[in-house]
Amino acid sequence: MMKMDNLNPEQIKAVKHVDSPVLVFAGAGSGKTRVLTHKIAHLIENIGLPPENILAVTFTNKAAHEMTSRVHSIVKVDSSKLNIGTFHSISAGILRKHIHCLGFENNFTIYDQKDALSVVKKVIKNMNLDIKQNDPKYFYYMISRAKNQLISYKEIDKIDSGYVDKNLSEVYRLYQESLKDSNSLDFDDLLIFPLRIFKENDSLLDYYRKKFRYVLVDEYQDTNRPQFEFISLIAKEHQDICVVGDDDQSIYGWRGADVSNILDFNKSFDNPLIVKLEQNYRSTKSILNVANSVIKNNITRAEKSLWTDNEPGNCVVYQNLYNEKIEASKIVDIIQRKCSDSFSLNDAVILYRTNSQSRQIEDLLRRRSVPYNIIGGVKFYDRKEIKDVLSYLRYICNSNDEVSFLRILNFPPRGLGKTTINKVLDVKISGNQSLSDVITSEDLLLGQKQKESLKYFNEMITKLRLASKELNAYELILELIKTVDFKDYYCSKNIPEDIDRWENVQELINSIQEFCVNSSSTSLQSFLEEVSLLTDIDRWNNNDECLTLMTVHSSKGLEFPLVFIAGMEEGLFPHSNSINDEESVEEERRLFYVAVTRAMEELYLFSADSRMKFGGGNLPSLRSRFIDEIPKNLIDFKNKSRDDSFASISKNSYNSNAEIIKKGNLVRHQLYGNGKVINVDGFGENTKVTVIFSGNVQKKFIQRYANLKIIK
DNA sequence: TTCACAGAAGTTTTT
DNA sequence: CTTCTGTGAA
Numbered sequence: 168m169m170k171m172d173n174l175n176p177e178q179i180k181a182v183k184h185v186d187s188p189v190l191v192f193a194g195a196g197s198g199k200t201r202v203l204t205h206k207i208a209h210l211i212e213n214i215g216l217p218p219e220n221i222l223a224v225t226f227t228n229k230a231a232h233e234m235t236s237r238v239h240s241i242v243k244v245d246s247s248k249l250n251i252g253t254f255h256s257i258s259a260g261i262l263r264k265h266i267h268c269l270g271f272e273n274n275f276t277i278y279d280q281k282d283a284l285s286v287v288k289k290v291i292k293n294m295n296l297d298i299k300q301n302d303p304k305y306f307y308y309m310i311s312r313a314k315n316q317l318i319s320y321k322e323i324d325k326i327d328s329g330y331v332d333k334n335l336s337e338v339y340r341l342y343q344e345s346l347k348d349s350n351s352l353d354f355d356d357l358l359i360f361p362l363r364i365f366k367e368n369d370s371l372l373d374y375y376r377k378k379f380r381y382v383l384v385d386e387y388q389d390t391n392r393p394q395f396e397f398i399s400l401i402a403k404e405h406q407d408i409c410v411v412g413d414d415d416q417s418i419y420g421w422r423g424a425d426v427s428n429i430l431d432f433n434k435s436f437d438n439p440l441i442v443k444l445e446q447n448y449r450s451t452k453s454i455l456n457v458a459n460s461v462i463k464n465n466i467t468r469a470e471k472s473l474w475t476d477n478e479p480g481n482c483v484v485y486q487n488l489y490n491e492k493i494e495a496s497k498i499v500d501i502i503q504r505k506c507s508d509s510f511s512l513n514d515a516v517i518l519y520r521t522n523s524q525s526r527q528i529e530d531l532l533r534r535r536s537v538p539y540n541i542i543g544g545v546k547f548y549d550r551k552e553i554k555d556v557l558s559y560l561r562y563i564c565n566s567n568d569e570v571s572f573l574r575i576l577n578f579p580p581r582g583l584g585k586t587t588i589n590k591v592l593d594v595k596i597s598g599n600q601s602l603s604d605v606i607t608s609e610d611l612l613l614g615q616k617q618k619e620s621l622k623y624f625n626e627m628i629t630k631l632r633l634a635s636k637e638l639n640a641y642e643l644i645l646e647l648i649k650t651v652d653f654k655d656y657y658c659s660k661n662i663p664e665d666i667d668r669w670e671n672v673q674e675l676i677n678s679i680q681e682f683c684v685n686s687s688s689t690s691l692q693s694f695l696e697e698v699s700l701l702t703d704i705d706r707w708n709n710n711d712e713c714l715t716l717m718t719v720h721s722s723k724g725l726e727f728p729l730v731f732i733a734g735m736e737e738g739l740f741p742h743s744n745s746i747n748d749e750e751s752v753e754e755e756r757r758l759f760y761v762a763v764t765r766a767m768e769e770l771y772l773f774s775a776d777s778r779m780k781f782g783g784g785n786l787p788s789l790r791s792r793f794i795d796e797i798p799k800n801l802i803d804f805k806n807k808s809r810d811d812s813f814a815s816i817s818k819n820s821y822n823s824n825a826e827i828i829k830k831g832n833l834v835r836h837q838l839y840g841n842g843k844v845i846n847v848d849g850f851g852e853n854t855k856v857t858v859i860f861s862g863n864v865q866k867k868f869i870q871r872y873a874n875l876k877i878i879k
Numbered sequence: 880t881t882c883a884c885a886g887a888a889g890t891t892t893t894t
Numbered sequence: 895c896t897t898c899t900g901t902g903a904a
Binding site: 226227253254255256279280354355357358418419421422520521522523543577580582583584585586587614616617699700702718719720721739742743744745754758780781 | 880881882888889890891892893894
Binding site for chain 1: 895896897
């Protein structure tokens, strides 16, 4: 019999109740994951439900993996039979099997927002609209918004949104047509297509209702309309469902998440048991008091109050500093001090509202050689060189994938430029042919050189495509790298940036190898699917002795002994795009609440008097209203010390008599001797200089620290 | 026709 | 500080 003695009475109630739907309002740190995992274990062991009949939906893949292994540690179960994943990955799995109902092939490509944006751009150009007056971002945003409301291009005027452009419906229609032509889906389609399949195919819906006999949903406050429809279709009939969430942590409204899904749960499902988990096991009293005092300023929320038996702990610290540089150095100072005695680096996290704030902190950490991990920002799979290689793989896998085709046709450069590409696309449109037909078509009027190059390209792809039937993903990428000779492309010119890129490509190769070792399926298709649905947080491993940096959004569901929140300023947190509208301010406040409740032992808040924008001008700023919502007695206000003054830091930062180094200069370095500057990158105090020294030794310096002297 | 370079513009949050 | 776009040279 499984143990439940580590659960409190409310948690046990939520775990054991299976006679009707269950809604768990789980405050931050109240042990909701424990409830979910025990509930799954209870269903298997005490109710006798086979694991393959359980569907559990989590917010990230990482959470899914953790849940799987925690269930495994409670009951003996073949974890591969459990259906635990994100909405997107579960949907993708269903679509791989049944998407032919909608006229797609099951080797479809999943487009990320950049891919999707390039499709929108193409559509706008094809409609002969001016790209400057018709912002592709607006159209993509509106299409996504429409999809989140389950609105097709035909009924676009029903959309719940401000301005609707007269061309929106047509752009939407052509966008969808183009995706289908490329046998591709965007993220929103991934959620919507299963609904269409279920609605058109009763027997299939029936099959999945039986298969997913019990449904559990985590972070239910962040589900959107299509996700709600999905679980309704599956669970409304058998009513065997348990959802867990916290309306105070709803932070994805901008993505179509609808809090009323959780607040109106009792209207959608019959006679639910509602359990409130209000005991917090995570944070000290000081931290929880701050969290409660902030969130109670929100008008629209279900009434509840979190409490804890934990120690009072240290007072929450707030400090205002002169600018973002001093803010960064203050944070890192404290972390280094803390980690020299009772804490280790992976106990700490630095949180911020926007990704761009990470740069200053990153620079400082690199200078002080503090190992760090950064989540989000320029994602690994978003890097140009990675997307380029992946595009080859995607095009090999799906010969209709036009976005990938256009990326790789002339990369590395093979003499197929803009004009050739336009000719190819023209023939494709006029002849209504598939991509592979077009590039072998006689109708293409090209120069001899271009013709041969295109022929070579096509033969290469055909060969690789054939090989992909025999090889696993790892063997195939080795074959690809050899055939295209990326190594030569990146390394032959001896440009440091290109060598960095080659190293990233090698990292990609490693990750494919790892995938093939760890995963049940080693096919190229499953690798590509994993890549498009995996986030940085899924790749993150907090066991390394390493400081972590991430946005507040990414931190949802995590906890750290030491939490540092940077940029507590009006216009940044709450963000300037949100301060004019009370509803948005409430979402920002929930976001701050999420940030605060990540902390277990100590919490530090920071703001700066001025902050650089675009590495350009300084913007003065006021401290965040959220700071003022915290009663004074709950915060330790640290005053500026003399060391924090702008004068003292700026003297250190800028070497006033530093010479301006240019490409071609001869320079002297203390350690390496004389050398020649072959590249200068950036300006001001962040200038990076690449120098070749005798013996062809190449080094890259941050000028400020390298102390290079120009030799006349 | 392609390719390299210089200037302009643009950063909320993410599956 | 990055990423995209447009311009001239080869």
